[in-house]
Amino acid sequence: MENEKISQAVKILNELNIDMWITIDKESELMTDPVMDYIVGAGVTWLSFFIISATGEKYAIVGNLDLEKIERLSLFDKVFSYKNSPKDDLLSILNKLNPKKIAINFSEDSPSADGITYGKFLRFMKLLDGSGFENKIVSSEKIIGALRGRKSAEEIKRMEKAVEITLDIYDKVTKFTKPGMTEKDVAAFIKSEREKLGLKPSWEEESNPSVFTGPQDNGAHSGPTDKVIEKGHVFNIDSGVIYNKYCSDLQRTWYVLKDGETKAPEKVMHGFNTIVESIRLSFEALKPGVRGIDIDTIAREYIVSRGYDEYPHALGHQVGRTAHDGSALLAPAWERYGDLPFIPLEKDQVFTIEPRLYLKEYGVATIEEMVVITEDGARWLSPPQTEIFLVK
Amino acid sequence: MENEKISQAVKILNELNIDMWITIDKESELMTDPVMDYIVGAGVTWLSFFIISATGEKYAIVGNLDLEKIERLSLFDKVFSYKNSPKDDLLSILNKLNPKKIAINFSEDSPSADGITYGKFLRFMKLLDGSGFENKIVSSEKIIGALRGRKSAEEIKRMEKAVEITLDIYDKVTKFTKPGMTEKDVAAFIKSEREKLGLKPSWEEESNPSVFTGPQDNGAHSGPTDKVIEKGHVFNIDSGVIYNKYCSDLQRTWYVLKDGETKAPEKVMHGFNTIVESIRLSFEALKPGVRGIDIDTIAREYIVSRGYDEYPHALGHQVGRTAHDGSALLAPAWERYGDLPFIPLEKDQVFTIEPRLYLKEYGVATIEEMVVITEDGARWLSPPQTEIFLVK
Numbered sequence: 162m163e164n165e166k167i168s169q170a171v172k173i174l175n176e177l178n179i180d181m182w183i184t185i186d187k188e189s190e191l192m193t194d195p196v197m198d199y200i201v202g203a204g205v206t207w208l209s210f211f212i213i214s215a216t217g218e219k220y221a222i223v224g225n226l227d228l229e230k231i232e233r234l235s236l237f238d239k240v241f242s243y244k245n246s247p248k249d250d251l252l253s254i255l256n257k258l259n260p261k262k263i264a265i266n267f268s269e270d271s272p273s274a275d276g277i278t279y280g281k282f283l284r285f286m287k288l289l290d291g292s293g294f295e296n297k298i299v300s301s302e303k304i305i306g307a308l309r310g311r312k313s314a315e316e317i318k319r320m321e322k323a324v325e326i327t328l329d330i331y332d333k334v335t336k337f338t339k340p341g342m343t344e345k346d347v348a349a350f351i352k353s354e355r356e357k358l359g360l361k362p363s364w365e366e367e368s369n370p371s372v373f374t375g376p377q378d379n380g381a382h383s384g385p386t387d388k389v390i391e392k393g394h395v396f397n398i399d400s401g402v403i404y405n406k407y408c409s410d411l412q413r414t415w416y417v418l419k420d421g422e423t424k425a426p427e428k429v430m431h432g433f434n435t436i437v438e439s440i441r442l443s444f445e446a447l448k449p450g451v452r453g454i455d456i457d458t459i460a461r462e463y464i465v466s467r468g469y470d471e472y473p474h475a476l477g478h479q480v481g482r483t484a485h486d487g488s489a490l491l492a493p494a495w496e497r498y499g500d501l502p503f504i505p506l507e508k509d510q511v512f513t514i515e516p517r518l519y520l521k522e523y524g525v526a527t528i529e530e531m532v533v534i535t536e537d538g539a540r541w542l543s544p545p546q547t548e549i550f551l552v553k
Numbered sequence: 554m555e556n557e558k559i560s561q562a563v564k565i566l567n568e569l570n571i572d573m574w575i576t577i578d579k580e581s582e583l584m585t586d587p588v589m590d591y592i593v594g595a596g597v598t599w600l601s602f603f604i605i606s607a608t609g610e611k612y613a614i615v616g617n618l619d620l621e622k623i624e625r626l627s628l629f630d631k632v633f634s635y636k637n638s639p640k641d642d643l644l645s646i647l648n649k650l651n652p653k654k655i656a657i658n659f660s661e662d663s664p665s666a667d668g669i670t671y672g673k674f675l676r677f678m679k680l681l682d683g684s685g686f687e688n689k690i691v692s693s694e695k696i697i698g699a700l701r702g703r704k705s706a707e708e709i710k711r712m713e714k715a716v717e718i719t720l721d722i723y724d725k726v727t728k729f730t731k732p733g734m735t736e737k738d739v740a741a742f743i744k745s746e747r748e749k750l751g752l753k754p755s756w757e758e759e760s761n762p763s764v765f766t767g768p769q770d771n772g773a774h775s776g777p778t779d780k781v782i783e784k785g786h787v788f789n790i791d792s793g794v795i796y797n798k799y800c801s802d803l804q805r806t807w808y809v810l811k812d813g814e815t816k817a818p819e820k821v822m823h824g825f826n827t828i829v830e831s832i833r834l835s836f837e838a839l840k841p842g843v844r845g846i847d848i849d850t851i852a853r854e855y856i857v858s859r860g861y862d863e864y865p866h867a868l869g870h871q872v873g874r875t876a877h878d879g880s881a882l883l884a885p886a887w888e889r890y891g892d893l894p895f896i897p898l899e900k901d902q903v904f905t906i907e908p909r910l911y912l913k914e915y916g917v918a919t920i921e922e923m924v925v926i927t928e929d930g931a932r933w934l935s936p937p938q939t940e941i942f943l944v945k
Contacts (some may be wrong), residue, residue, distance in 0.1 A: 188664035188877055190876065191587050191665055192584060230776065245888055246888040270672075279670065279671050280661045281671075365582060367595065474617075495637045
């Protein structure tokens, strides 16, 4: 898959009119640039450079003890190795290709494009000092956004499988859960179902699954507690799995029937249906070229128009090898989201849609679907939840 | 353990005369500052600040959805949360404590102290812009070097256990291995032994274990191949396990007897004994206050004096939660090691000693021991190899 991603990168460089892209890594075991998994698929020990040129040339510079390992990958035209300093090889490649723009992995907004540490950046600038190339540095944010965002058919297939598995587990949760169980009981059930399949959670286990029952003001990223699921509670779960490197990230909402009830109370259904409709309206508006902020606004305004507080987070994020992937976000113009809400959406990006609202006395109603942007709209990766799940 | 490390950090800040240390993280699932595991023990989603003051005060600023999770850890005096921007909370804490020096995690030389990405650094500088605090930034390299380097009795105990397990597996390798097996066969045996114990490798599985047999010029960080272990070969293995979060990293050397032989040839023993003696000489010189370069020089010069090429890497590195840990290195003054060879060693640091040399026609002889610096010398964590292991 690394070969496919490198070829895709060459195309993207030409599209963006950037001559060269350099990924810089070191002691990958300790902390590694997330791009390494896409274009190298292995780690390094010493300061290493992975250079992709818009001309299609590909070079690596690594410490001498990493040479054989990186050569064996057969991804680069030539792997240079050094014992003392990478400087000569680096400058000779730069002088040969003479790039006008050199993209490296830093971004204030997009963590997946922010893989170079500040120390490595300083070292890189010293290596370039006086060469003239130190003035040609640009951010690779758009390269990485496109590389991670534009999913191949195979990538989408894997995510559909991850979605299917997660929704199957949710079906089992509906049968398994009884009033009197705790959030932790239900979380343990989901974990055991996941482990039966030999799968890992798509984010840290401590909050995957998250289970929230009843009246509360917990955040969505906290783990399950000893709180008891009672009759009359609304509860929701947020979880996902990694299937063959690709993630799902899905939420569903349940209502626990009181004695004598056969359906959820009207107040609950008003909230639940508001969530369903806000997702449908957002989904209808999705297509290449629109901006995330416009989609977020649709759901946010609809929810407020129905008498609820707006949700304290973005409407949706991209999904891929990590649950939070890519650059463009379906988000409001809050400082913490930087420029991400303003990036036009592209075909083959996979997004979540996950509004929420609070039902006083009942709990949090929230649904998270996954969709892929198509030529002229969007397609559901998850069959959307339209009926509240009932627990007896 | 996070509480213990935070208290240790407060002491170190006072020792170093640094008023404040801030660790900055975001989307920890994608890539996280290695310090997070020491002082927080959990990840965050939005840009977050973990502030430790020399006065003993400890604060966190996190996105609102991470609030409850970080509060539950009970590590900080107060956890501030934000929906829009962390700026106000950040500046109000800084204004209250008014630090003269603010350490953040960047280092050109030490990857374990280089956890802030360049994008997060730029964002942090913008948040501080005009406050005056943007001119008070220093590197936390020395804080983190001390925090990771000075091992508690418990940390050392865990590493001793990891050492014991690894050496037990090596004993089994001596019995298991027969001429005609491949490097991969022996690696698979070690992996299966490790898995029986439910343990993970202390660096990436692809090259843990590394197995190198016979004449070659492979680097130490490459994985095992289909090369056959033949009679008359010298072979060596590099591997380690993680026991209760702490690593071992050990190498041993074997000789495969030819028909009729009862011991290794003199040429092999000359090389093997050179390695053993170079380790002993380095070990004898270890104590607090000496510099890594001086220790490296002892082994390097001895090996050259015996007629071999010098090894193309450092003599040793620190070990802890990762196989390569801490700052100070037993290394020569090569550019790629930056200042690390010149940092005086401290009590309770754990180092490897791992010289190597090449025996033409036979293979690579290398031993890697683990030692801890004591009050006035050093103590072996691994009973050192003094006899070459023989395979029949």
